Amino acid sequence: MSAVIDDHGHAxxxxxxxxxxxxxxxxxxxxxxxxxxxxxxxxxxxxxLLGGSFAMVIRAELFxxxxxxxxxxxxxxxxxxxxxxxxxxxxxxxxxxxxxWMIPLMIGAPDMALPRMNNFSxxxxxxxxxxxxxxxxxxxxxxxxxxxxxxxxSTTYAPESVTFFIFAIHLMGISSIMGAINVIATILxxxxxxxxxxxxxxxxxxxxxxxxxxxxxxPVLAGxxxxxxxxxHFGTSFFSAAGGGDPVLFQxxxxxxxxxxxxxxxxxxFGAVSSIIPTFSRKPxxxxxxxxxxxxxxxFLSFIVWAHHMFVVGIPLVGxxxxxxxxxxxxxxxxxxxxxxxxxxxxxxxxxxxPMLFAVAFVILFSIGGFSGLMLAIAPADFQxxxxxxxxxxxxxxxxxxxxxxxxxxxxxxxxxxTGHMYDETLGKLHFWLSFVGMNMTFFPMHFVGxxxxxxxxxxxNLQFADFNMVxxxxxxxxxxxxxxxxxxxxxxxxxxxxxxxxxxxxxxxxEWTIPSPAPYHTFxxxxxxx
Amino acid sequence: xxxxxxxxxxxxxxxxxxxxxxxxxxxMGQGATVVSHSVYDxxxxxxxxxxxxxxxxxxxxxxxxxxxxxxTGQVAAxxxxxxxxxIMWTIVPILILVAMAIPATKTLINxxxxxxxxxxxxxxxxxxxxxxxxxxxDVEFFSNLATPSDQIHNKEPKGEHYLLEVDEPLVLPVGExxxxxxxxxxxxxxxxxxxFAVKRDAIPGFINEAWTRVEKPGLYRGQxxxxxxxxxxxxxxxxxxxxxxxxxxxxxxxxxxSAKLKELTSKDWTMEELVARGDKVxxxxxxxxxxxxxxxxxxxxxxxxxxxxxxxxxxxxxNTVFNGRAGTAMAxxxxxxxxxxxxxxxxxxxxxxxxNKGDMVTPKDVLALKQAQSK
Numbered sequence: 070m071s072a073v074i075d076d077h078g079h080a081x082x083x084x085x086x087x088x089x090x091x092x093x094x095x096x097x098x099x100x101x102x103x104x105x106x107x108x109x110x111x112x113x114x115x116x117x118l119l120g121g122s123f124a125m126v127i128r129a130e131l132f133x134x135x136x137x138x139x140x141x142x143x144x145x146x147x148x149x150x151x152x153x154x155x156x157x158x159x160x161x162x163x164x165x166x167x168x169x170w171m172i173p174l175m176i177g178a179p180d181m182a183l184p185r186m187n188n189f190s191x192x193x194x195x196x197x198x199x200x201x202x203x204x205x206x207x208x209x210x211x212x213x214x215x216x217x218x219x220x221x222x223s224t225t226y227a228p229e230s231v232t233f234f235i236f237a238i239h240l241m242g243i244s245s246i247m248g249a250i251n252v253i254a255t256i257l258x259x260x261x262x263x264x265x266x267x268x269x270x271x272x273x274x275x276x277x278x279x280x281x282x283x284x285x286x287x288p289v290l291a292g293x294x295x296x297x298x299x300x301x302h303f304g305t306s307f308f309s310a311a312g313g314g315d316p317v318l319f320q321x322x323x324x325x326x327x328x329x330x331x332x333x334x335x336x337x338x339f340g341a342v343s344s345i346i347p348t349f350s351r352k353p354x355x356x357x358x359x360x361x362x363x364x365x366x367x368x369f370l371s372f373i374v375w376a377h378h379m380f381v382v383g384i385p386l387v388g389x390x391x392x393x394x395x396x397x398x399x400x401x402x403x404x405x406x407x408x409x410x411x412x413x414x415x416x417x418x419x420x421x422x423x424p425m426l427f428a429v430a431f432v433i434l435f436s437i438g439g440f441s442g443l444m445l446a447i448a449p450a451d452f453q454x455x456x457x458x459x460x461x462x463x464x465x466x467x468x469x470x471x472x473x474x475x476x477x478x479x480x481x482x483x484x485x486x487x488t489g490h491m492y493d494e495t496l497g498k499l500h501f502w503l504s505f506v507g508m509n510m511t512f513f514p515m516h517f518v519g520x521x522x523x524x525x526x527x528x529x530x531n532l533q534f535a536d537f538n539m540v541x542x543x544x545x546x547x548x549x550x551x552x553x554x555x556x557x558x559x560x561x562x563x564x565x566x567x568x569x570x571x572x573x574x575x576x577x578x579x580x581e582w583t584i585p586s587p588a589p590y591h592t593f594x595x596x597x598x599x600x
Numbered sequence: 601x602x603x604x605x606x607x608x609x610x611x612x613x614x615x616x617x618x619x620x621x622x623x624x625x626x627x628m629g630q631g632a633t634v635v636s637h638s639v640y641d642x643x644x645x646x647x648x649x650x651x652x653x654x655x656x657x658x659x660x661x662x663x664x665x666x667x668x669x670x671x672t673g674q675v676a677a678x679x680x681x682x683x684x685x686x687i688m689w690t691i692v693p694i695l696i697l698v699a700m701a702i703p704a705t706k707t708l709i710n711x712x713x714x715x716x717x718x719x720x721x722x723x724x725x726x727x728x729x730x731x732x733x734x735x736x737x738d739v740e741f742f743s744n745l746a747t748p749s750d751q752i753h754n755k756e757p758k759g760e761h762y763l764l765e766v767d768e769p770l771v772l773p774v775g776e777x778x779x780x781x782x783x784x785x786x787x788x789x790x791x792x793x794x795x796f797a798v799k800r801d802a803i804p805g806f807i808n809e810a811w812t813r814v815e816k817p818g819l820y821r822g823q824x825x826x827x828x829x830x831x832x833x834x835x836x837x838x839x840x841x842x843x844x845x846x847x848x849x850x851x852x853x854x855x856x857x858s859a860k861l862k863e864l865t866s867k868d869w870t871m872e873e874l875v876a877r878g879d880k881v882x883x884x885x886x887x888x889x890x891x892x893x894x895x896x897x898x899x900x901x902x903x904x905x906x907x908x909x910x911x912x913x914x915x916x917x918x919n920t921v922f923n924g925r926a927g928t929a930m931a932x933x934x935x936x937x938x939x940x941x942x943x944x945x946x947x948x949x950x951x952x953x954x955x956n957k958g959d960m961v962t963p964k965d966v967l968a969l970k971q972a973q974s975k
Contacts, residue, residue, distance in 0.1 A: 134762065134763075135753065137754065141831060141834075142897065145827070145832075213829075213830075221786070221804065226786065228900060309804075310804055311805060316804060355680050356680070357680070357681070359686050381799045382801045382808075383803070389712075390705060393704065393705075394701060397701060400693060400697060401697070404693045412685075414661060415660065416664070417668050417676045417677070418668065418669075418670040419668050419669050420669070421665075429665070433661065436657065440653075443649075443650060447642055447704045448704065449642055449707040450642045450646065452798070456790060456825040456826055456827075517626040521627075522629070522823075524824070524832075524833070525827075526833075531762050531764050532758055533625065536624060537624070576676075
């Protein structure tokens with residue numbers, strides 16, 4: 070196997086030791102992991118702004134009680150598209166982009182193992198999202214059944230555009246599966262000599278495990294939407310009781326995908342933060358081995374807790390108890406990770422550059438999301454929390470300061486390597502603080518209105534929820550505007566700034582810092598030796 | 601304590617003035633049942649456990665963020681593992697979780713014991729209203745949102761119970777064990793009464809059980825908790841808990857009314873009477889989709905004004921309303937509305953908004969259709 074790769078490597082090297090092609094076709098035809106990584110990251114950011122603008126519509130409507138800006142039918146399309154675009158368009162591609170850029174650099178590989186497939190898996194995404202977003206302009210409107218698209222609201226009662234939604238989900242699934250295969254093939258085959266599994270950076274470990282999760286559950290999602298397609302167009306009754314099916318089956322299948330999916334969105338962030346905290350603490354990561362086992366344990370548990378999303382659908386007592394206990398268990402490996410990060414900081418020599426600020430906020434705020442998760446795990450209490458704003462607060466605390474702050478931390482951490490310039494530290498810190506304040510102002514009050522009884526996915530509410538909703542909306546506008554500021558910071562860094570040395574962070578460790586900044590178009594054509 | 605009556609009176613009066621403070625409510629209510637109290641207790645226990653763990657972990661983080669900064673001249677230590685510590689912080693959380701699981705399990709077992717009920721009520725979710733049927737009592741009715749559309753569209757000031765008020769609340773006797781059989785006629789809804797800590801999904805084709813025993817009379821308010829389409833935010837739940845005697849009086853009254861309704865079917869109706877009644881039925885039952893002026897919200901909800909159905913043969917029109925239209929959002933109203941109301945609303949639709957067909961469908965026509973179909 071390695072002999073074959075060597076042959077190709079030499080042949081290519083001798084004939085044309087080239088830089089990037091010129092013009093637009095560079096991006097269309099590229100098989101370079103750095104180009105593809107860059108495209109993933111830009112795509113993800115544009116989807117983040119689009120999904121964010123939908124969130125702004127939602128928060129504008131909820132600014133005050135009463136219907137002011139949009140009708141309920143359109144409001145539901147906004148909540149649905151916000152969720153779908155943020156999950157499948159913003160968070161997942163961002164991590165694939167980071168994986169493309171960083172995994173080969175971290176393990177000393179010349180590129181991803183399957184570069185042409187890499188190109189294809191990226192270019193499927195714009196096609197999928199173009200189709201998904203176009204549904205908003207179709208007669209009857211876009212998907213309006215929530216990002217969880219429960220049947221029969223998404224089948225018998227769905228707008229006609231649901232078929233395009235199903236096709237878009239299929240394309241995203243194919244793209245994700247190909248991306249995951251590529252990550253696994255790269256990590257298992259292209260590691261530099263001496264880079265044993267237990268020497269890999271945690272970002273590589275978490276992505277390896279994430280990739281296995283993706284391969285396990287994306288086909289389940291594909292099966293789920295295919296059954297919907299059959300029910301809608303071919304007269305089957307998978308999810309219709311009238312024909313012998315079961316609407317609850319939909320939820321079992323969906324959440325068998327959906328729960329591992331939430332870990333797909335957080336594990337790579339765990340990995341990135343496990344590089345960033347040691348760097349700025351100038352101290353090795355505490356408990357590397359237990360970190361790896363904790364991630365593996367979380368991944369395993371993610372497969373046996375799906376029905377905690379369904380505590381009120383009427384599953385029998387024994388099932389309810391099983392899923393409650395299994396869900397509570399997740400707190401143990403997650404706790405281990407948090408304790409390890411804190412121990413890494415303990416007696417370090419800390420500085421707080423922007424990546425570290427985002428990483429520390431990640432640990433604290435993700436833990437708060439974990440705490441509300443633990444509360445939600447208690448099935449009897451979940452009867453009160455379920456489908457209220459408490460749940461909205463919970464998963465936004467896990468996803469925004471979890472996944473998205475993890476991505477911001479990674480972006481600031483590796484921007485010098487990508488662009489060859491240092492970002493503006495003052496602006497970076499300003500971006501952090503505005504995001505931090507905006508995010509907490511948006512989502513913390515949601516705990517309160519949820520506990521007080523406000524259901525989620527409603528366009529209007531009783532006056533008792535008015536004050537906190539206004540606070541949330543103001544926070545959301547702040548958070549949303551701040552992200553345009555991030556765009557400005559990134560463009561400024563690309564266009565210029567203080568030149569970055571090969572290793573801009575004195576406490577950093579790893580192969581990616583042994584190559585110059587910006588990283589040359591081809592790196593590690595000769596594998597480095599890892600001791 | 602008796603020396604300070606004003607304090608006590610203030611306390612008793614506080615619910616009246618709570619409107620101002622309610623806007624800043626930050627916690628779950630304790631509710632009005634034994635189950636809701638134990639759920640509240642579980643909620644508070646797990647909350648305080650989280651607070652304590654959070655204080656320890658975040659305390660350690662902030663300590664090192666303040667003390668272990670490079671700017672204070674701190675030199676990094678080199679330690680990076682400790683099997684003893686790592687085992688400890690795996691075992692301790694497990695013990696805490698086990699301690700938490702015990703009361704949670706007890707409460708859950710209690711919640712699942714819906715046997716030996718005194719009164720059974722079938723709760724059916726419809727887009728977008730609730731239907732309550734007192735099993736074995738021959739009493740059933742729909743409960744619709746009572747908040748005027750002008751309040752929703754900001755044309756008049758919003759009332760205290762904005763979006764949490766219905767035309768006919770579910771009425772329950774205090775202190776008795778009520779069993780709910782929850783189901784749905786279309787999509788999945790969720791019947792949620794926070795004060796009872798009861799939330800059960802209403803799933804088409806399946807029946808879920810839940811129960812409650814309310815400790816004190818009063819009006820309790822909740823909402824549908826599962827996204828069920830356009831007007832998910834506009835299908836509240838109101839429960840009026842009465843003393844046993846008041847409840848019995850109410851139930852007897854309802855039985856008389858339902859007997860009267862049956863008589864209405866055999867009465868000879870004039871077109872004016874039917875149109876007037878149909879106007880009311882239309883504006884509670886049909887208006888959400890087909891809109892006040894019959895213009896609909898195409899293509900999901902077609903217009904009735906000038907439509908083929910509403911201006912075509914009346915048998916076909918009646919059939920559509922009675923049996924719904926398969927594969928579309930049009931529900932079958934044959935089991936939702938009385939014969940009189942179906943006749944009235946069909947007659948209304950055929951003669952409103954310039955449809956002016958001039959013909960009518962009588963309650964007897966509807967009864968005939970019903971009998972023909974049940975054969």
